[in-house]
Amino acid sequence: MSPAPTASAAADAVQRPSAETLHAAELALLADRDARQGAPVPAGWALSPRAVVDFVIGDAAHGIAPKFVGERAFVERCVVALATNRGLMLIGEPGTAKSYLSELLAAAVSGDSTLTVQGSASTTDDAIKYSWNYALLLDRGPSLEALVPAPVHRGMSEGKVVRFEEITRCPIEVQDSLLSILSDRVLTVPELSGPDRVLHARKGFSVIATANTRDRGVNEMSAALKRRFNFETVRPIRDHAREVALVQQQSDAALAAAGLEVRVPADLTDVLVTAFHELRTGRAADGTPVEQLSTAMSTAEAVSVAVTAGLRAAWFSGGAPAGADLVEALVGTALKDEAEDLSRLRSYFSRVVQPRSSGRGGARWRELYAARHRILD
Numbered sequence: 001m002s003p004a005p006t007a008s009a010a011a012d013a014v015q016r017p018s019a020e021t022l023h024a025a026e027l028a029l030l031a032d033r034d035a036r037q038g039a040p041v042p043a044g045w046a047l048s049p050r051a052v053v054d055f056v057i058g059d060a061a062h063g064i065a066p067k068f069v070g071e072r073a074f075v076e077r078c079v080v081a082l083a084t085n086r087g088l089m090l091i092g093e094p095g096t097a098k099s100y101l102s103e104l105l106a107a108a109v110s111g112d113s114t115l116t117v118q119g120s121a122s123t124t125d126d127a128i129k130y131s132w133n134y135a136l137l138l139d140r141g142p143s144l145e146a147l148v149p150a151p152v153h154r155g156m157s158e159g160k161v162v163r164f165e166e167i168t169r170c171p172i173e174v175q176d177s178l179l180s181i182l183s184d185r186v187l188t189v190p191e192l193s194g195p196d197r198v199l200h201a202r203k204g205f206s207v208i209a210t211a212n213t214r215d216r217g218v219n220e221m222s223a224a225l226k227r228r229f230n231f232e233t234v235r236p237i238r239d240h241a242r243e244v245a246l247v248q249q250q251s252d253a254a255l256a257a258a259g260l261e262v263r264v265p266a267d268l269t270d271v272l273v274t275a276f277h278e279l280r281t282g283r284a285a286d287g288t289p290v291e292q293l294s295t296a297m298s299t300a301e302a303v304s305v306a307v308t309a310g311l312r313a314a315w316f317s318g319g320a321p322a323g324a325d326l327v328e329a330l331v332g333t334a335l336k337d338e339a340e341d342l343s344r345l346r347s348y349f350s351r352v353v354q355p356r357s358s359g360r361g362g363a364r365w366r367e368l369y370a371a372r373h374r375i376l377d
Contacts, residue, residue: 018114019107023055026064027108030055033062042083044159044204045109049079052108056101068101069237069246069299075101081230082109082161087182087207089167089226092234095298098210101234102163105208110160115151119166125177128152128164129187142191152178152207156187159204167209168219175225182207182228214296236280237299244273246299251306255314262314264306264321271364272309272326275348276302279334284352291344294337305329323367327374345375 020027030051034041039048047055053075058066068075081088082105090098106113117128130153136146147153155162167175181187185201209229211221237243248269255262264272278284280297295301306321308329313321335341349372356362357369 019103020111020113023067023107026055027111029063030108042204044202046111047108049076049083052079052105055108056104067104068097069239069242070101070234074232077230078105078232079109081232082206082208084230085182085185087178087209087229089229089231090208090210090234091213091231093236093298094212094214094296095300096234096236097300098212098234099163099165102165102208102210106161106163109206110204112160113163115155115160116163116165117151119164119168119170121169121171123170123174125174126150128174128177130189132191142193144192144196147189147192152181153187153199155207156181156185156199156201156205159202161205162207164207164209166211168211168221170219172219172222175219176222178207179224179228182225240273240277243277243299243302244270247273247302247306250303251310254303254307255310258311260310260314262310262320264310265364267362267364268309268321268323268326269306271323271362271368272302272306272330275330275353275368276305278352279345279348288352290352291347293334293341293344295334295341297334301333305333308332323364323369324371324374327368327371331375342375346372349375 014021027047030047033039034048034051039050041048045052053072054062054064056068056075057070057072058064078088078090078101088102088105090102092098103113106115117123128150130150131148132142133146133148136143140146149157151162154160164178181201185205187199187201189197189199237246244266248264248266251269252263255264274285276297276299278290279293282290282292284290305326306329309321309325312328313319313325317325330345334345349369353365353369353372356365358366
């Protein structure tokens with residue numbers, strides 16, 4: 001019989017560890033720094049507000065790597081919101097790392113980012129508050145033993161942050177189930193009796209919700225629910241160098257996790273990020289108008305394209321990724337929504353990529369243009 005796997009080996013086998021597992025050493029380092037400096041830690045929080053911001057933004061002086069690209073003042077506003085009697089609502093275009101930011105904040109504040117509700121058209125009240133073990137319910141009647149706590153119930157009872165992803169995908173009546181929870185910090189379980197009937201939130205409880213701006217109008221939040229959230233907009237990365245560095249870092253990490261030694265060359269990553277930025281903003285670096293794609297050309301999608309190009313090159317080309325690998329990966333990302341996106345992408349190649357390939361754009365732009373035939377009908 002083979003020996004049982006160790007905890008570290010089990011963690012290595014997980015496709016995507018939670019933030020508190022992946023960055024456990026940094027969280028412990030920040031907690032130790034808070035203790036040594038006597039930093040004020042809000043009741044129910046694992047770290048001080050300053051340490052939470054440092055965990056998200058990074059602190060090179062103390063060995064904390066940056067994890068989110070954004071202004072420090074923006075992250076500070078998010079942290080302050082979690083200490084108030086309101087929830088935090090992160091809105092923005094798809095792929096702007098709203099979910100990742102909410103995960104980082106929950107991991108730093110509560111040490112647990114897994115209390116998550118995934119909003120959808122099929123989300124019910126049971127998935128938010130609580131449900132029942134019907135075998136125990138029939139045998140013993142309504143009781144705490146028969147109650148199955150959902151993320152909000154657990155977050156209130158344990159004093160932790162609850163993440164509500166894509167809240168505007170839920171029906172309005174499901175969204176409004178949060179009204180009394182956010183305003184009174186109380187959850188009533190009418191099936192129970194006595195003191196168990198009312199659950200009062202412990203200190204540390206809060207809600208971080210996310211919503212895509214493209215989903216506005218699907219299930220618009222009620223005015224009453226909006227008043228119970230502080231809204232913060234997560235914007236696309238505007239600094240080209242920082243976006244290139246982020247795409248390079250995350251694609252390298254993903255390829256290493258796949259057990260591959262291949263990496264996307266830095267100059268190819270620069271070309272990828274430049275193309276995404278121009279297709280996202282509708283204007284090339286030289287001012288040439290560009291037809292914007294209906295697909296969200298986000299930083300997250302750029303990372304996906306870089307990883308796909310690396311995998312394709314390693315498995316089928318036998319070398320480092322080149323322009324042809326990038327074009328193959330780009331097609332699967334860019335052409336998702338509207339049929340007209342194909343002609344828009346071809347227009348970008350003819351109006352922007354072609355002049356760069358024949359001018360001073362460099363070898364990578366020539367590779368990209370040479371592979372234009374891979375953009376299929």
